[in-house]
Every structure is written in structure tokens, then in C-alpha cells.
Amino acid sequence: MSAQNKKNRAQQKFSHRKGPINFARIRARLATSKENNEPHTQASMFVETRQSTKEKSLDEDTLDVIVHLQAENKKSKESAIRDFQSIFGKEKAGRVRCHGRVTTLALLKKNEEIATLK
Template structure:
């Protein structure tokens, strides 16, 4: 940011002092220093209550708070994405289980209609298939026999 604000957009020559500072800044960065370290070594420490290049109203605590908020937002977004993935997996599993239950019901109760199966899956406690319906039975089907087909 420092270099961008100090260089001329109209192609004018920079004064010698500014050009020297920019070169020193780039040299220090090339030697492995961070931007903040290089900037601080050239211009000294910050004045209390101020942060260079951010204006008068921004303080160090504002920057720290902003960084914390950004980290929390990123963590939240990752968690949401993870939960969405898990939800998708659970939906696929439930869909597969519904299809398996439909198949088992169709095999154990050959006369049952698709509408009755859907009703049973929506509300299994109030099943339309019972002993009085003519195509229901009161015994539990032998799942091992059904599965071996």
C-alpha cells in the first residue's frame, strides 16, 4: 500500500528520498522481512492510538477486533459447509432406506398399493395396512426369507 500511494500515476519522477525509501522497503522484503517489519524499520514504531495508512479513526484494537470477527466468520462458514455435507449424506441414506422399506413392504404384502406404502412411510403409527384390510397380515414378515430372493 505504501508503494502504491507513493508512486505517481501520471509517470512523474519521484523525489530521491521517496525512491530510496521504496528501494530499501523492497530490499528488506526480499531479505525475508514481513511488510510490517520492513515498514516499521524504515519509519519507526506507531504513535499510541494510531495505525499508519488506515486514517485517524482506526486503532490497533479495531484491527484486532476485525481480525477476530473475520476468523469467527470463516470458522462459521466452514462449519456450515461441513453440516450441509453431512445433511446431504443423511438425505441420501434416508432415501435409500425408504426405497428398501418400500421393496420389503411390496414383497411381504403383494396386494398393497403404492399410495398405502407412501402413507405408511409418512406416518408409520397410523398404518392403513392392518388385519382387517384384506391384504394385510398380523404377523411380522420373515425378513431373512425376503432378503434371500
């Protein structure tokens, strides 16, 4: 089991660097720091969760992706979404990157509809 876990961990490209702090807590902290509590994009969450809290250096692949995503994030929200999908590929069924384990695409759409009705 340990050997299989090592193999799976070695296949991951970009590791989460916030320790025990989960995506929901990070998203809530970032939302309160914004003026209008606007939700963050996947690209901004990726950048936030991959930066080291102990100022350790990042590998070159992660740095390249972060620089690219930050440049696209400044252009427009739609281009940032397309760029994020072009880098990381299509989402797997039942998963949404940078949203944690329990968030699904259907849940996100439902929450958007509720927010627009309010």
C-alpha cells in the same frame, strides 16, 4: 495560520500522491485485484500511495524507501512488518500508518478476530 501550515507541511518526508482518493478506496481496489482478497501490508500500501498517478518523478528518499520495502516484501510478511517499523519507527497512540484517519490498532485487532472466526 498559513505560516504554521507551511512549516508543518515542510516537515513531512513522504507525501501521499493519490490526490482525493483515500486509503480505504485504494485498499478496496487492491483487495479486489488479489485472488484471495488478502489484506495488504503497510509496506505495500505505502508503495501504492506514494507512486504518482501522473508519472511525475519521486524524490530520492522516497525511491530508496520504496525499493527497500519492495525487496523486503518479497521475503516474508513478518520481515516486511519489522522492516516497515524499523524505517518509520513506532506507531503513535491512536494511529496506524497507511490506514487512514479513523483506523486504530484496536479496530484492526478486532477485525482480525472477526475474520478468523468467520
